Amino acid sequence: MWMVDAHCDTLTKTAATELWQAPKGSQSDLFRISRFVDLQFCAFFLDDTEWSEKEIVRENLRLVARALNVIAEHGDELKIVRSKEDLKKLAKNSCSLLFALEGAHLLGPDLWMLDIYFALGFRSLGLTWNHNNRAAAGCADITGTGLSAWGKELIAKAEALGIAIDLAHASETTFWQTMAVAKKPLLVSHACCAGLYQFPLFPRNLTDEQIVALAAQGGVMGITFVPDFLSKKAAGLDQVLCQIDHAVKVGGIEHVGIGSDFDGAEEMPVGLAAVESLAFLPQVLWQRGYDEKEIEALLGGNFLRILQEILP
Numbered sequence: 001m002w003m004v005d006a007h008c009d010t011l012t013k014t015a016a017t018e019l020w021q022a023p024k025g026s027q028s029d030l031f032r033i034s035r036f037v038d039l040q041f042c043a044f045f046l047d048d049t050e051w052s053e054k055e056i057v058r059e060n061l062r063l064v065a066r067a068l069n070v071i072a073e074h075g076d077e078l079k080i081v082r083s084k085e086d087l088k089k090l091a092k093n094s095c096s097l098l099f100a101l102e103g104a105h106l107l108g109p110d111l112w113m114l115d116i117y118f119a120l121g122f123r124s125l126g127l128t129w130n131h132n133n134r135a136a137a138g139c140a141d142i143t144g145t146g147l148s149a150w151g152k153e154l155i156a157k158a159e160a161l162g163i164a165i166d167l168a169h170a171s172e173t174t175f176w177q178t179m180a181v182a183k184k185p186l187l188v189s190h191a192c193c194a195g196l197y198q199f200p201l202f203p204r205n206l207t208d209e210q211i212v213a214l215a216a217q218g219g220v221m222g223i224t225f226v227p228d229f230l231s232k233k234a235a236g237l238d239q240v241l242c243q244i245d246h247a248v249k250v251g252g253i254e255h256v257g258i259g260s261d262f263d264g265a266e267e268m269p270v271g272l273a274a275v276e277s278l279a280f281l282p283q284v285l286w287q288r289g290y291d292e293k294e295i296e297a298l299l300g301g302n303f304l305r306i307l308q309e310i311l312p
Contacts (some may be wrong), residue, residue: 001300002039002090002296002301003278003299003300004300004304005041005167005275005302006041006187006220006258007189007190007259007261007264008033008041008042008261009043009045009261010263012043014029014261016070019067019070020073020074025145026194026274027262027263028275030071030078030095031077032275032276033092033095034074034078035095035276036278037275037278038095038096038300039096039304040096040097040098041097041100041107042097042098042099043100043102043126044063044100044101045103045129046063046102048133049131053108057108068120068180077094078096078097079095080099081096081121081123081309082123083310083312084308084312086311087304087311098124099124100124100166101117101125101127102126102166103128103169104125104151105131110115111150111154111157114157123162123163123307123311124164124166125164126167126169126189127147127154127155127169127173128170129169130202134148135147135148135150136151136177136178137173137174138170138174139171139202139203140171145173146171146176146177146178151174157308158189159182159183160312162310163308163310163311164184164186164187164306164307165182166186166188167187168187168188168189168191168222168259171205172207174252175206175210176213179213184309186219187303188219188221188259188261189221189222190226190261190264191224191229192205192224192230193205193211193243193247194206194208194210194244195207195246195250199228199229201228202228202284204229211250211251212248212250215251218306219255219306220255220256220303220306221251221257221259222257222258223243223244223247223256223258224260225258225260225268225269226265227267227268227290230243230269237272241284241288243288244285244298245288253297254302255302256297256302258298258299260275262275281299
């Protein structure tokens with residue numbers, strides 16, 4: 001059984017000296033990821049309100065260089081996934097990392113920057129973070145805009161290269177417009193179900209209609225553990241399981257996975273406080289009534305399947 005987590009912010013939220021082994025009580029680090037996850041999507045993110053367009057590209061590349069240096073120091077435990085062939089080499093007691101851009105604002109104004117990121121190993125592209133950028137509208141959008149012409153070019157280029165398109169944080173308009181132009185399965189790496197709860201500040205949980213459409217298109221959504229998107233009250237493990245149940249009921253078992261967002265929030269739910277908590281999910285899902293084949297799909301098989309369709 002493979003464990004695949006479709007989103008964490010560890011490579012950009014953790015200090016350079018702590019990337020491999022962070023202090024006790026932290027949510028995640030590369031050492032623990034290598035022990036508890038077989039394939040970890042690692043997001044690179046910078047808040048577009050804090051940097052100029054030119055500065056944000058430079059700073060993100062600095063973070064990438066820092067991460068690559070740490071990964072190179074631990075080459076026996078960590079590998080970067082770049083291709084279908086790399087997926088076939090997943091191994092226990094080591095971890096494969098898939099680099100992801102969280103927002104097209106990290107490209108700056110130039111489409112050719114995607115070629116640079118591809119060469120550095122990036123294989124997932126989130127079109128937006130919360131805010132609008134030159135590619136598309138984010139989930140905080142109130143204008144009703146969606147994809148730009150530049151954004152449509154970006155999607156076509158990413159798909160041609162073998163980079164997955166991620167619609168987490170996208171506005172609903174962006175979601176539907178991307179669905180109309182995408183030729184390969186889409187990801188929603190870390191979100192929850194609006195049918196159970198919709199966080200009003202950043203309404204990025206998927207409606208049932210979106211979940212059905214994503215499944216019909218062959219995509220997969222990763223259920224996130226971030227309490228803001230689980231419940232307006234204190235969230236725990238049961239709320240995460242309820243979200244999984246709902247997504248499975250609406251979209252089907254083949255189209256649901258997990259996208260924890262460790263290091264992307266101040267606190268995680270009781271029972272899922274840190275990356276080592278993932279080790280308990282198979283047993284918890286079994287007790288929930290899922291069988292072995294279904295658990296394998298939820299915890300890794302579904303994301304591995306669509307990556308085999310998308311990657312070069």
